[in-house]
Amino acid sequence: MGSRRxxxxxxxxxxxxxxxxxxxxxxxHLMYKSNLSHQRMKEYIDELKGxxxxxxxxxxxxxxxxxxxxxxxxxxxxxxxxEFTETYGL
Amino acid sequence: MVVLENVFENIITDIPRSFxxxxxxxxxxxxxxxxxLxxLSFKAYKFTSEKKYGFFGIAFxxxxxxxxxxxxxxxxxxxxxxxxxxxxIVSFYGIxxxxxxxxxxxxxxxxxxxxxxxxKIMLLLYLLSFFTVFTSVKPINTFNIVAVIILGFITLNFxxxxxxxxxxxxxxxxxxxxxxxLSHLSFIVSNDLLFFLISHLLQxxxxxxxxxxxxxxxxxxxxxxxxxxxxNKNNGIKKKQIRNNK
Numbered sequence: 001m002g003s004r005r006x007x008x009x010x011x012x013x014x015x016x017x018x019x020x021x022x023x024x025x026x027x028x029h030l031m032y033k034s035n036l037s038h039q040r041m042k043e044y045i046d047e048l049k050g051x052x053x054x055x056x057x058x059x060x061x062x063x064x065x066x067x068x069x070x071x072x073x074x075x076x077x078x079x080x081x082x083e084f085t086e087t088y089g090l
Numbered sequence: 091m092v093v094l095e096n097v098f099e100n101i102i103t104d105i106p107r108s109f110x111x112x113x114x115x116x117x118x119x120x121x122x123x124x125x126x127l128x129x130l131s132f133k134a135y136k137f138t139s140e141k142k143y144g145f146f147g148i149a150f151x152x153x154x155x156x157x158x159x160x161x162x163x164x165x166x167x168x169x170x171x172x173x174x175x176x177x178x179i180v181s182f183y184g185i186x187x188x189x190x191x192x193x194x195x196x197x198x199x200x201x202x203x204x205x206x207x208x209x210k211i212m213l214l215l216y217l218l219s220f221f222t223v224f225t226s227v228k229p230i231n232t233f234n235i236v237a238v239i240i241l242g243f244i245t246l247n248f249x250x251x252x253x254x255x256x257x258x259x260x261x262x263x264x265x266x267x268x269x270x271x272l273s274h275l276s277f278i279v280s281n282d283l284l285f286f287l288i289s290h291l292l293q294x295x296x297x298x299x300x301x302x303x304x305x306x307x308x309x310x311x312x313x314x315x316x317x318x319x320x321x322n323k324n325n326g327i328k329k330k331q332i333r334n335n336k
């Protein structure tokens with residue numbers, strides 16, 4: 001069994017899941033790809049929306065989560081942040 | 091050996107002028123190192139809103155400001171202003187700020203290392219440390235003793251991180267903090283000129299090591315190595331051109 005993911009890793013997994021789907025993803029797909037419970041995913045989604053890293057779009061009767069520029073910025077910097085976190089044990 | 095008596099510090103003043111400006115330059119590099127860590131921490135805090143990143147950034151921000159305070163005193167010594175009345179006032183406030191900020195920074199790092207969550211214990215640590223330092227006969231010596239104790243625990247924590255992660259960058263951080271701990275130990279006996287110089291040297295090496303480590307974190311090993319080797323190549327090409335011209 002793998003070790004628990006920290007917050008940085010979970011955010012990366014969520015945003016990368018959206019990126020891999022061309023920058024837009026349905027909520028149910030995101031839940032399966034990010035390997036989170038519905039409750040936890042909702043908490044992270046609310047936080048990421050608050051930070052403008054993702055936004056919600058509606059197309060007819062379907063909802064999508066879309067990656068924003070800030071979300072892309074996180075993905076670009078993730079490797080550096082992960083290295084920093086691991087080096088200093090944060 | 092000429093020693094300038096100050097409320098907080100015996101400042102050795104018959105060291106050559108060149109030492110003070112050299113030390114000021116290295117303190118500037120130490121500042122860059124601390125500010126890089128502040129930048130990385132606040133970037134992580136911006137994305138995650140986790141307080142530990144914010145506190146880590148604040149700790150190194152305080153370290154940076156404390157070095158600026160000390161640099162100002164060293165700059166005045168370089169400019170040979172020790173005989174002016176303003177020197178005593180500036181050195182008094184400079185050393186006070188240096189002690190307060192550095193002690194706060196080390197305590198923040200200790201709290202992060204030991205993962206304290208109890209605010210009463212945090213407050214107790216702060217009050218004990220500050221009152222111990224500022225009510226003693228020689229506050230700067232007591233500060234260095236307290237710093238060694240705090241840094242001992244921080245260094246041990248970074249050693250444990252290295253044992254778990256097995257990363258070179260973690261080993262570098264452990265070595266840097268070990269050097270910082272030893273520098274404060276050396277500062278305790280820094281009325282002796284040799285130990286005074288050793289203290290500054292150890293601290294300088296520690297922060298330069300951290301600076302390179304942080305640059306590798308930001309830009310990756312290849313870019314740094316390419317930058318260094320391209321400078322060496324250019325120097326080689328220039329030498330060839332000079333030989334050909336001759």
